Amino acid sequence: MAEHRKVYLNGEFVSEQDARISIFDSAVMFGDMVFEMTRVYNHEPFRLRHHLERLYASLKVTEIDPEMSIDEMEEATLKTIEVNKECFPKGLDFQIMHNVSRGPLPNYVRLFPNGIKPTVTINCWPLIWHLGPHAHEYETGIHLVITPQQSVPARFLDPKVKNRSRLYYQIANLQAEKFEKNASALLTDENGFITEGTGNNFFLIKDGELFTPEGRNILRGVTRGAVIELADELGIPCHETNLEPYDLANADEAFITSTTIAIMPATKFNGMEIGDGKVGPMVKSLTDAFSEMVGVDIVAQAKEYMEEAGVSI
Numbered sequence: 140m141a142e143h144r145k146v147y148l149n150g151e152f153v154s155e156q157d158a159r160i161s162i163f164d165s166a167v168m169f170g171d172m173v174f175e176m177t178r179v180y181n182h183e184p185f186r187l188r189h190h191l192e193r194l195y196a197s198l199k200v201t202e203i204d205p206e207m208s209i210d211e212m213e214e215a216t217l218k219t220i221e222v223n224k225e226c227f228p229k230g231l232d233f234q235i236m237h238n239v240s241r242g243p244l245p246n247y248v249r250l251f252p253n254g255i256k257p258t259v260t261i262n263c264w265p266l267i268w269h270l271g272p273h274a275h276e277y278e279t280g281i282h283l284v285i286t287p288q289q290s291v292p293a294r295f296l297d298p299k300v301k302n303r304s305r306l307y308y309q310i311a312n313l314q315a316e317k318f319e320k321n322a323s324a325l326l327t328d329e330n331g332f333i334t335e336g337t338g339n340n341f342f343l344i345k346d347g348e349l350f351t352p353e354g355r356n357i358l359r360g361v362t363r364g365a366v367i368e369l370a371d372e373l374g375i376p377c378h379e380t381n382l383e384p385y386d387l388a389n390a391d392e393a394f395i396t397s398t399t400i401a402i403m404p405a406t407k408f409n410g411m412e413i414g415d416g417k418v419g420p421m422v423k424s425l426t427d428a429f430s431e432m433v434g435v436d437i438v439a440q441a442k443e444y445m446e447e448a449g450v451s452i
């Protein structure tokens with residue numbers, strides 16, 4: 140399968156193995172790159188335009204000029220899907236990753252006779268390895284651990300910009316794993332308020348209402364937005380507000396959201412149970428509503444991928 144996948148790289152399609160960027164690229168030198176992660180459900184991209192709008196907002200803030208309009212980016216994305224369609228038989232969904240940097244640094248221009256151009260890549264990658272290993276966690280829930288590594292305040296590096304300067308997320312992941320293998324990092328801001336995970340947004344449920352950190356020191360997730368809309372449709376009050384670890388300790392239920400996993404329940408926090416320590420009814424009904432919205436049973440799909448990924452729990 141891998142041999143056939145093609146990556147859009149600066150206007151051309153190259154095989155995945157040959158999709159490389161220069162060691163002098165600003166992305167490598169400074170982590171100076173913005174990106175997006177979209178996924179398909181039944182091969183249909185979910186909210187692609189939302190993701191591209193967020194990509195272009197990130198490009199604007201970082202002053203990276205991709206030298207293509209958002210419509211051209213959308214066209215290139217659809218073309219990438221088309222070029223790769225043979226690699227994804229029915230039932231095999233995939234993620235779509237956009238990476239855009241300023242290109243090689245000007246000091247190294249002599250290595251690039253055609254001049255310095257932004258680096259733009261788009262690729263499709265099967266979701267089996269992202270979802271398969273986590274399938275059982277839709278039933279057991281994950282363990283969230285507040286890490287010593289905190290979020291970088293928006294005034295220093297705005298997390299609303301989906302960028303590749305992610306060293307602090309990586310450190311948080313390592314700290315969470317030291318607490319317990321497979322634990323998931325949950326970050327706080329400098330005032331101790333919960334912000335987000337290292338690749339996901341956070342929600343808790345208390346007395347039948349939904350609470351999520353306000354959109355200030357976080358990446359405003361597309362899935363987070365979809366869940367807030369769903370809650371509205373289901374008549375569940377949803378509050379965007381400051382939340383402390385204390386609130387999580389006393390929550391009835393909790394979950395995280397992201398493009399690939401959609402909604403993932405959390406049943407433990409810093410070694411203690413959330414609510415009764417089981418996946419609760421409200422997370423279940425939001426997950427069902429989400430599955431209905433996208434036309435794919437997200438838990439069943441992850442289980443299917445577990446077998447395909449050769450994961451045994």
Ligand SMILES: Cc1ncc(COP(=O)(O)O)c(C=O)c1O
Nearest residue numbers: 338339340358360361362397398
């Ligand atoms: C730091 C961070 N927060 C939240 C999210 C969730 O965003 P989305 O739902 O758009 O995938 C991500 C996704 O990668 C992320 O990296």
